[in-house]
Each structure stands twice: as structure tokens, then as C-alpha cells.
Amino acid sequence: MNKKVFIGRKLKEARMYRGKTIDVLAKETNINKKDIIAFEEEKYKPTLENEMKLSNALNFPKEFFKQADNTKITIENTHIRPECTIPKVEQISYREKLVMAHKLMSFIEGYIQFPETNLPDNLNKNDEIEDLATKVRRYWELGDGIIGNMLTLLEINGIVVSDFNVNKKGALSFSQKQTIQDSTRYFISLGNDKKSACIRNYDLAYELAYIVSAEANIQAKKFSKDEFACAFLLPKETFTKDLKLVNDLEDYIELKKKWIVPISAMILRAYQLGEISYKKYMHLMNEMDKKGWLKKEPLDDNIKATSPILLKKAVEMLLENNIMSKASLILNLEKWGLYIYPDDVEDLLGFKEGKLSEDKKTKGSNVTKVNFKSKKK
Template sequence: MSRKKIFNGKRLKAARTYRGKTIDVLAKEANINKKDILAFEEDKYKPVVENELKISNTLNFPREYFFQHDDIKVIVESTHIRPESPIPRVEEISYKEKLVMTHRVVSVIEEYIKFPEMKIADDLSKYDDMEELATKVRRNWGLGDGPIGNMLSLLESNGIIVSGLNVDKRGALSFTQKQSVERNSRYLVSLGNDKKSATIRNYDLAYELGYIVSTEIGMSSKNFSKDEFACAFLLPKETFFEDLANVNEINDYVELKKKWIAPISAMILRAYQLEVINYKKYMYLMREMEKQGWLKKEPLDENIKATSPALLKKSVEMLIDNKVMTREGLVETVADSGISLYAEDIEMLLGLKEGMLSPKVNNKKNNVTKVNFKNRK
């Protein structure tokens, strides 16, 4: 028996949060009394059809979305947003909601394609020092002691989903959520506005990996230096120590940056951590960076370009190329799972090219044949 279609107040709150709107803003834009909107969200009473349409149009969600229920329940176990984030609180909440929505859509795709299983390291301990933690993760991921050219692909290949939904948002910083669906946990990382620089992106993702490691060992994020972990992970002690032998002045670090694909500021901090330079030298180098304007924009940042998240994009391309479903069929399949979204939102959440899923003029519903790709490599 099909469930009777009743307006779902929780969906209204989720959609409003997703769009980064307060109740006051939505009330003004939709021309609905804010007390009524609050009542709708709390399911005290239901909106009339006219108000349903106003809400749908203002929030740019299909009307069907507000009558659906969460067949895919995502539980947010923890969230890490940097305290220095300049983003207004309402936008932060919006980002969180979009990352939850991303996981819901991913869960639909996972019915067809098996993503890499998440693995960090099973021998981590809160009693390990930072060098040990960084080394254990490197060893578990089959890395040597050299530079990591692409942190993004490294995380994706080890079961961590990376989203680029905030890359073009001015002031946005990277952040991470640990989410679970049916008790299966997964980490999702949202990139910040890193100017698409490989060096900045590598460091930001190593920083977020530090948060993930702290969560895995059961240590409070406040008591765990993500900066120290990022430096230890990107710049292994033995090999980086050797490269510092001929480095003295600030310009020497520019050459080193080409090899290690890491920010100069991080390399200077690492040199201090390894006691290659003393505190006086460290402060001198940082003042030199400030004088040259490198604290805001380092040399080579624009020259060493970062790659974009590929895991979600390639999974969709695989479904379409193998004729598992059409572009329009993917949108319908997501809707059938209880998540009616417009194509442009799915494109944004999955990092797809704009217009890739936009429906063509076709009144016939696409018949989707389900194929199990879980054993496909």
C-alpha cells in the first residue's frame, strides 16, 4: 500500500537549511507569515496548495520533495569546521546539509557501483606521537617517504568522499563530516575556496585527514594538532630532513615547494618541528614571508594546479556510458529513492558538468534496468 502524500515539515526545514535561508528570509521571499512557516516545519498544520507552490518556487525544490520521507537516513556522527571560518553560521549549516544530501545521492549510486572501502589504519593509537600516526597511515596506504603529489586522489582511492561544492565560494574553508547510513560510517570532505592550487589543496586535505585520524583514535579534535599532523604526513621526517640540508633563506623554500607540493609556510613550520631551525630563525622566515606578501599568496600557487574530485563524477559517467541508465533516468532514480531534486542540484552535489543531467523534452518515463557493478573493477 502506498503511503498517503502528506506535507512533511522536516523536509521544509531541510530544504530551507540547504538553501541557507532563515525563517525570516524565507517568509519575506515567499510572502508567507513566518509563524506559519514555523508551524509548517513543526507539522502543527499543513500549508494550503498556494503556499506549497510558493515554498517550492522560493526554495527551488520540486513540490514532490516536500511530500517524501527519508528512506535513506543519514546520521551525522561528527562535524569539523575550522574555528577561524569567516562564513556566516547560516551558510555553515547550509554546507552541512548539502554534504548530507550528497551522501544520500551517493547511497543511491552505490546500489549500482561499489565505491572503495574506507580504510585509514587499524593500528592507530591515541598513545602514538604525531610522527608515528602519520607514518602508520602512509604505510597502510602503501606510500613511501616521498612527496604526495595529489592528496585528493589519495583520499578518494581510500574510501573518503571529497566534494568540490564550495571550491568557488569566497571565504569557504575545507571541512569534514563523519556520516553513517545503516551503521556504515563514511567520511565526507568538502574542499574550500583554495584557488584550485595543488599546494593549498594538498595541505588542506592533509589537515582534514588529521581530523579524521583524531576521530578514529578517539581523541578530541581540540587536543589534536591537525597542522602538526599535516606537516608530518606531507613531509616525512627522514627524507624531508635531508632536503633541508641546503635550505637557508626564504627563496630556497620556493625550489623545495616544486618537489613537495606543499605550502612554504608548512615547510618552514616543519623545519622548526624537526629542529633544523630554531625559533628565532622560524620567526625571521615568517617575517620575510609577510614582507613579500607570501602569507596571503605564495609563489607557484597559480602554477601548480589541483585536480578536481573524480570519484563521483566517474561513477555517474560509468552508469551512463554502460547504459545502466540515462541522464534523465538518474534523476528519476534518485527521486524514486525519496529524494526529488532538480538536475542542477544533483550536478552540483556530484561535481558534474553543468547541464549534464538536464532533462530533454521527453514525456515518457525512462525504464531503468538495474545492473550490479559491485564486482566490476
């Protein structure tokens, strides 16, 4: 058997995953920066001592750096909001975490059947944004009613949502299109939305706008995500009727309870629909600013959001049905070619710390195929 050797691109992958620059890693390991660059470019291999230093600093098992990827994932595109203020290295880290989440999903798919990506195939780049929003609503059979939970809606239609960033100050939601062979998946990472259902609904509708623009072959920069999110969450006919009952800013609080959408989005939608003038729109936004509502709106703490369950529930099913134990889950991931520590698996799947700690009982290798969720017909 050939001895496994250190793979330079795996070092770069681990470094980016942890959000560390070469300078930072050099300082933490006391390894010359030029040597780290040479390791990543595979000009030469690190010594055993340096391998251990890199493994410890990046918190990856040493086997991670010697195991070629079992699954080739191509990042088709990444959508990060232009107003995002998170440092570049952290943005790269988020991208790598979504790739790792897909690798985990690929492993779990050997046991669990996930919903297929379910998006309309008649999205056209010449369509108006209002028409695109309506097409998606009709395809998903939503009618013109309220969408109380965007997260569940996306998950049952095969769009994977992760919450590993929700406690990260300043983090914004972002999306990524990934492909394994001919199979394409969209992944969304939630931002620091304070677990408010209203904010989360809008953020996910905003990311859905990116997905729709990608499917319709529209340049993301030329597609108003805010306009789509408002049109998708607040359909013209039904929302216009509710606007007839609105006279001042406080009236929007009652509408927020009903539609589970931020007040700022409803005011923007009212302007888009021509129900208020630009002067009225600016007046309402100035009033929100004076009240401090642009930073925190009423009810944000009262209407709590649900958390992603697609990947989390799948692993819980494996454990609860005795298909694997906590220990054998990590062991089987390693056999499959994915060497990461349990705390990273917990982070990516949304488990509480310690959920996947090793236990003494290890199940056998019998495999059961479980149908988690079939594609909606």
C-alpha cells in the same frame, strides 16, 4: 493509496540546505514567520498556495516536502575550522549538502561498487602525532616519499571529497563523519583553494588529521591538525635531507616544486623538526608577510590541482554504459525517493551546468552492477 502530506522536517532540511533563515524565507514568500515555524514543527500543514511558495523560494520540487527519507543518515560529527568566517547559516548549508551527497552516493551504490573506507585500525589516542602520521603512511604503503595528489589518495581509500564550495569566496575545507546503519563514511568539502595543488594537498591533509583524531578517539580540539598535516606530507627522514640545502626563503620555492606543499607549511615543519630556531622561524614568516606570500605564495597559480572524481566518474559510467540516460537518472532518483532538481545533482557531483539536462532518449530499467573500485588489499 494514502495521500502524501507535507512533512515539516523536510521544510527545515530544504531551508538549511539553501542557507536561509526563517526570517529570510518569510520575507521571500510573504508567509508569516510564526507559520513557517509551525510548518517545520508540524503543528499544522501549509495551504497548497503556501506549499508552492515554499517550493519556489527554496528551489525544491513540491514532492520533496512529501517524501519521507529513503535513507537514514546520522551525522556523527562535523569538523569546521575555528577560523572559518562564513556565516553560520552557510556552514549549516554545507553540512546539509554533504548529507545530500551521501544520499546520492547511496542511490548510485545500487549500480556501482565504491571503495570501502580504508583506515588503519591501530590508531591510539596515546600515540604521538608523528607516530600517527607514520602509521597512516605505512598502512597506505606510501613509504617516505612525496604525496603529489592527496585528493586521489583519499578517494581510493574510501574518503569522499566534494568541490561544491571551491568557487565560494571565503569557504574553507571541512569534514563530516556520517553513518548509514552500521556503515561509516567520511566526507570532505574542499574550500576556496584557488585550485592550487599545494594548498589543496595541505587542506586535505589537515582534514585527514580530523579523521585520524576521530578514529583514535582524540578530542579534535586537543589534536594539532597543522602538526599532523606537516608530518604526513613531509616525512622526517627525507624532508630533513632536503632542508640541508636550504639557506634562505627563496630556496623553499624549489622545495615547493618537489613536495607540492605550501612554503609556510615547510617552514613550520622545519621548526617542528628542530632544523631552524624559533627566531629563524619568525624571521622567515615575517619575510613572507613582507613579500605578500602569506596571502599568495609563488607557484600557487602554476601547479594546478585535480578535481574529485569518485561520484562524478560513477555517474559518467552509468551514462556511458547506457545503464541510464540523463533523464532516467533524475527519474530513478525520484523513484528511489530523492526529489531534487538536475542542477543540484550537477552541483553535488561536480558537473558543469547543463550536464544532466533532460534528453529525449530514456533507457529501460535493466540494472547492471559495475565494480568501480575495490578496496585495496
